[in-house]
Amino acid sequence: MKNLTYLSGLCAIAILLLLFYSCQKEMLVDQEKENIENQIKEIIKLGFKRENIVELKESFLVEGCYYFPKESKTEIENQPNENPKKGQFRTTNIISSSVKTVKIYMDSSIPTTVEDNWRTALNTAISAYNNIANINIRLSLTTLSSDANITIKSDANALPDTTLADAQLPAKDFLSGKYIPGKVLRINLDFRNNRPLSEGNKIYILMHELGHCLGLKHTNYLSENNQSGGVFIPQTPQNDLSSVMYSGFWGQSFPTQSFTPGDLTALRYLFPVKTVISGPQKICTQGTYSIINPGVISILKGSHLANLSQTGQNSWTLTSRGIGSGEIILRSTNNNYLYPTTDYHIVLGLDVLRDIYCSQLGTSTKMAPRNEYDLQINPSVNESYLWAIEGAQILSGQGTSSVKIRVSDQIDPYDPNVRVNLKITDPCTTGFINNSYSVEYGPIDIN
Numbered sequence: 001m002k003n004l005t006y007l008s009g010l011c012a013i014a015i016l017l018l019l020f021y022s023c024q025k026e027m028l029v030d031q032e033k034e035n036i037e038n039q040i041k042e043i044i045k046l047g048f049k050r051e052n053i054v055e056l057k058e059s060f061l062v063e064g065c066y067y068f069p070k071e072s073k074t075e076i077e078n079q080p081n082e083n084p085k086k087g088q089f090r091t092t093n094i095i096s097s098s099v100k101t102v103k104i105y106m107d108s109s110i111p112t113t114v115e116d117n118w119r120t121a122l123n124t125a126i127s128a129y130n131n132i133a134n135i136n137i138r139l140s141l142t143t144l145s146s147d148a149n150i151t152i153k154s155d156a157n158a159l160p161d162t163t164l165a166d167a168q169l170p171a172k173d174f175l176s177g178k179y180i181p182g183k184v185l186r187i188n189l190d191f192r193n194n195r196p197l198s199e200g201n202k203i204y205i206l207m208h209e210l211g212h213c214l215g216l217k218h219t220n221y222l223s224e225n226n227q228s229g230g231v232f233i234p235q236t237p238q239n240d241l242s243s244v245m246y247s248g249f250w251g252q253s254f255p256t257q258s259f260t261p262g263d264l265t266a267l268r269y270l271f272p273v274k275t276v277i278s279g280p281q282k283i284c285t286q287g288t289y290s291i292i293n294p295g296v297i298s299i300l301k302g303s304h305l306a307n308l309s310q311t312g313q314n315s316w317t318l319t320s321r322g323i324g325s326g327e328i329i330l331r332s333t334n335n336n337y338l339y340p341t342t343d344y345h346i347v348l349g350l351d352v353l354r355d356i357y358c359s360q361l362g363t364s365t366k367m368a369p370r371n372e373y374d375l376q377i378n379p380s381v382n383e384s385y386l387w388a389i390e391g392a393q394i395l396s397g398q399g400t401s402s403v404k405i406r407v408s409d410q411i412d413p414y415d416p417n418v419r420v421n422l423k424i425t426d427p428c429t430t431g432f433i434n435n436s437y438s439v440e441y442g443p444i445d446i447n
Contacts, residue, residue, distance in 0.1 A: 036070070043068055056158050065166055065247060066212065069184070088245065088266035089217040089230030093170040095137075095270070096178040097338055102139050102214070105148030109156065116189045121202035122152065128207055128257065132264060134293045137271040139210070150213050152206075155186040164191045165205050167212040182213035203257040207244045211263075215270055219243040219262070233269050235335045236262045265335065272336035277344040284349065284428035285320045295334035295342075302328035305348050318346065325349025325428075349428050356420055356435040367392075367418055367437045369409045375420065376402035377433070384425045391418035391439065411439050 040053055043062060054061040060068040104126065110118055126139045142148050159166060168182030187205075191197075197205075217230040219240050240246065240262040259267075272293075279289035291297065291314050299308050299318075305326055306318045318328065330344040357378040367373060372395065377385065387394060387403050391411065397403035407418055418437040423430065 039068075039070060054160075059158060061159065061163065061166055063218075065163075065209075065218070066169060068168070088219055088233040088236035088240070088243070088262055090233055090266070090270060091169045091215045091217060092231060093172065093179050093215065094337065095170050095181055095215055097136070099149075099178060099180060100137060102137060102149045102181050103142040103147055104139060104150045104152065104210075105142050105145050107145070107151055107153035109154035110152065110187065111189070115194075115196065118152070118187060118202050118206065121199055121206055124199075124203045124257070125206035125210060128203075128259065129210065129267075132259065132267060134273045135267055135271050136273045137214070149181050150183060150185055150210070152185045152187065155188045157190065159186065159188040161188075161190065161192060164188050165209050167209040169212060170215045181215075185209045185213060200257055204244060207257065207259075208247075211245050214267075216245050216266060218247040219245045220247060233266045236265050269336045272334065272338050274339050275332040275334060275342040277330060277332065277342060279344075279346075281345065282347045283318065283320070285322075286317060287346065288315060288317045289330065289344070290314055291316060291332060293334070295332040298331050298333070300329040300331040300343060302326055302346075302348065318348075320348055356422060356433060358437075361437075365437050367407050367439050369407050369411055369439060372404060372406045374402060374404050377422065377424070386423040386425075388421040388423070389418065407439060416440070 036055065039060070040050065040055075043053055043060060044050055048062050048066075052063045059070055062068060104122070106119055106122060110116065112119070123141070126141065129135075129137075129139045145151060155166075165185065165187045167185040170179050170181055171183075172178070173180045185206075237260075240260055243260045243263050244257075245263065245266075274293065275295060276292040277289055278291075280287045288311065294314060294316075297308070297310070297316055299306070304321070305324060306320050306328055308330075309317050309319070311317045316330075318330075325348055328346040328348055330346065332342045334340060334342070355378060356375055358373050358375055360373050361367070373392075375387075383401075385399060385401055387398055389403075389405060392405040392407045395404040395406055405418075416439045418439060420435045420437075422433045422435075424433065
């Protein structure tokens with residue numbers, strides 16, 4: 001009886017342990033499901049649709065092209081509400097402008113055999129990006145995985161047979177606070193039961209997927225089935241079937257390995273080179289201006305004073321209409337998010353709105369004998385100056401925009417004044433500015 005009681009106790013404990021383990025396992029499964037659901041919700045916040053999210057073993061495949069690793073710490077930002085448009089599109093997260101070079105590492109999981117070796121194609125794809133003029137980012141290869149911004153590797157049989165490659169989109173790096181390129185680009189080495197790919201096919205795929213890592217979305221995403229989450233890039237064409245960002249070529253023919261004008265516009269929008277305007281800031285009748293990375297060049301202010309004409313690829317000329325002087329502002333309007341406008345200020349003709357200013361007197365006009373004063377033209381520009389002063393000695397500064405004087409102690413009682421005559425010569429004309437100060441003995445009130 002005692003043994004039976006002992007055995008009954010052991011059975012009860014075993015049953016309790018089994019129930020506890022079963023409950024714990026069920027709780028872990030529920031937590032895992034909840035975690036996966038939360039990650040899917042975070043991806044949906046980016047603007048993607050639930051029906052376009054496929055859960056894989058260690059990642060999510062979104063819209064058949066975008067790679068989101070599970071347990072990703074990517075910062076999620078809501079996409080702005082965009083009116084439906086056709087053209088080039090980008091992600092919300094734009095790579096920080098301080099990121100100038102993107103280093104790419106080819107993982108050893110990509111074989112060196114001819115059929116599955118993508119290294120030559122990668123070199124060509126990198127050169128295609130680096131040959132773009134007026135773009136402020138460069139791609140380079142690195143042999144150190146720890147040094148890489150983007151790692152290209154095999155999908156390790158994670159992708160569906162009909163998906164050739166996928167890539168991560170830009171995200172915020174929580175250590176530096178910068179937005180950085182998508183970190184991973186995966187290639188399906190068994191695509192469509194080992195369908196052979198030409199070198200051109202590989203080049204196109206890498207250009208396409210690297211575009212995703214840099215922040216570009218599909219050109220035709222509105223035409224695709226329930227595609228979502230894109231921000232329109234201004235001034236890109238509605239139909240661009242040859243764009244490297246056009247999707248839908250998997251299993252069909254591939255376009256040529258070159259960027260279209262729409263691709264170039266999109267990349268220059270994301271990675272702009274700042275416009276630099278150089279030329280004379282003061283002109284008499286005409287001035288020529290060199291503009292690096294010009295946008296749409298126009299006269300923002302003073303269009304009634306001068307005409308603007310383009311005289312070369314990066315050269316513009318302003319010509320006076322001969323009806324007056326004043327300020328002219330040249331403006332370059334560029335299609336990018338970082339430097340949308342660049343202004344350049346120019347003075348046409350002699351600037352007559354100037355005066356002689358004495359820092360010691362302020363608004364007063366009274367000087368004392370034997371005292372020293374500083375006179376300056378306000379404002380000053382790049383001109384030549386000739387000071388002529390009666391009743392005071394010039395101590396320093398002749399020929400410049402500022403002189404130091406000492407008032408004479410021999411003042412004519414019938415004419416107790418210091419008279420200043422300033423001759424200003426510029427390329428347009430010669431002008432004169434006159435001023436007069438009264439000289440008094442004894443205390444002088446200075447306002």
